[in-house]
Amino acid sequence: MSKYNTYNHVFLNVLKPTAINEYVPLPEFEEKGVSLYLKREDLVFPLASGNKWRKLKYNFKDLKTSPATGMLTFGGAYSNHLAAAAVMAAQEQILIIGIVRGEELTTKPLNPTLSQCQAKGMQLVFVSRAEYKLKEHGEKARQLVTTKNLLVVPEGGTNKLAVKGCMEILTNDDIRFDVVGCAVGTGGTLAGLAASAAAHQKVVGFQMVNDTTIPDCIRTFVSRDNWELIRHPSYAGYANIDKRLVAFANELIEKTGVLLDPIYTAPMLFQLVQMIKDNTWTFGTNILLIHTGGTQGIAGYNYQYQAQWPES
Numbered sequence: 001m002s003k004y005n006t007y008n009h010v011f012l013n014v015l016k017p018t019a020i021n022e023y024v025p026l027p028e029f030e031e032k033g034v035s036l037y038l039k040r041e042d043l044v045f046p047l048a049s050g051n052k053w054r055k056l057k058y059n060f061k062d063l064k065t066s067p068a069t070g071m072l073t074f075g076g077a078y079s080n081h082l083a084a085a086a087v088m089a090a091q092e093q094i095l096i097i098g099i100v101r102g103e104e105l106t107t108k109p110l111n112p113t114l115s116q117c118q119a120k121g122m123q124l125v126f127v128s129r130a131e132y133k134l135k136e137h138g139e140k141a142r143q144l145v146t147t148k149n150l151l152v153v154p155e156g157g158t159n160k161l162a163v164k165g166c167m168e169i170l171t172n173d174d175i176r177f178d179v180v181g182c183a184v185g186t187g188g189t190l191a192g193l194a195a196s197a198a199a200h201q202k203v204v205g206f207q208m209v210n211d212t213t214i215p216d217c218i219r220t221f222v223s224r225d226n227w228e229l230i231r232h233p234s235y236a237g238y239a240n241i242d243k244r245l246v247a248f249a250n251e252l253i254e255k256t257g258v259l260l261d262p263i264y265t266a267p268m269l270f271q272l273v274q275m276i277k278d279n280t281w282t283f284g285t286n287i288l289l290i291h292t293g294g295t296q297g298i299a300g301y302n303y304q305y306q307a308q309w310p311e312s
């Protein structure tokens with residue numbers, strides 16, 4: 001296991017409603033006549049970067065006009081969604097409670113993600129994996145929702161309002177691309193892209209979690225058939241970070257200055273590079289990949305695996 005380097009990246013700290021498209025000059029692509037741009041959603045609002053800001057925006061707006069007194073949401077110990085929700089709630093001065101998977105975490109020091117959530121004022125409630133599975137029907141969640149009158153936002157933030165937010169990712173300037181790609185966890189981001197893509201565009205989702213319900217989840221939000229999910233287990237991905245992936249991400253930083261996260265965006269690009277090299281990519285040569293952020297997860301990755309690195 002090798003260390004995922006952080007990069008002294010200069011984020012735009014101005015809130016930008018649309019993200020820039022950045023050309024990624026990779027020789028593997030240029031040799032095959034493939035052009036790749038990254039839509040830098042990660043720069044739109046760095047602390048709640050990328051799709052998280054898009055997914056939460058209308059949920060927070062809705063909350064502000066509803067009788068609810070705060071938000072209750074869910075996530076794992078390194079959740080980008082929890083981190084983003086905590087930042088946005090602090091900004092909007094809204095009460096937020098995060099139900100976190102794993103009651104064993106109660107007695108452990110907080111990892112970088114959870115420390116950030118707590119520093120932003122999120123109240124963390126640790127529950128067993130069995131209770132976590134029940135989500136808002138779990139005992140603690142039910143108690144909190146009824147006693148405090150909270151708006152429930154699902155794990156990963158995916159709901160109708162999240163999809164509405166993700167429909168704002170693509171702009172008229174993106175019509176020149178024939179393929180739009182994104183990493184997929186719950187499918188909400190892909191649903192928004194598919195719902196808003198131009199008629200000639202194919203939306204390709206790089207599925208990072210082993211969950212057979214994702215296509216059905218996407219279909220509840222979008223009735224078009226302009227999208228496809230791809231998943232190749234040997235190309236790493238969620239919780240399957242290997243040396244090749246980390247070396248790839250670190251090399252990309254050196255070559256292009258683009259920082260990807262270890263769970264979603266680095267595996268997505270890694271898989272695309274492999275497919276282009278193997279000639280198994282059949283979706284088109286003018287590609288726009290969405291950088292959905294998540295780089296807060298790098299600190300968590302380094303925290304989790306630090307014992308395994310040789311001294312450098």
Ligand SMILES: Cc1ncc(COP(=O)(O)O)c(C=O)c1O
Pocket residue numbers: 050051080081156158183184185186187188189190261264265292293294295
């Ligand atoms: C960085 C990043 N990219 C992609 C995704 C996947 O998004 P979705 O759950 O909408 O499929 C997530 C999860 O929220 C994420 O944190």
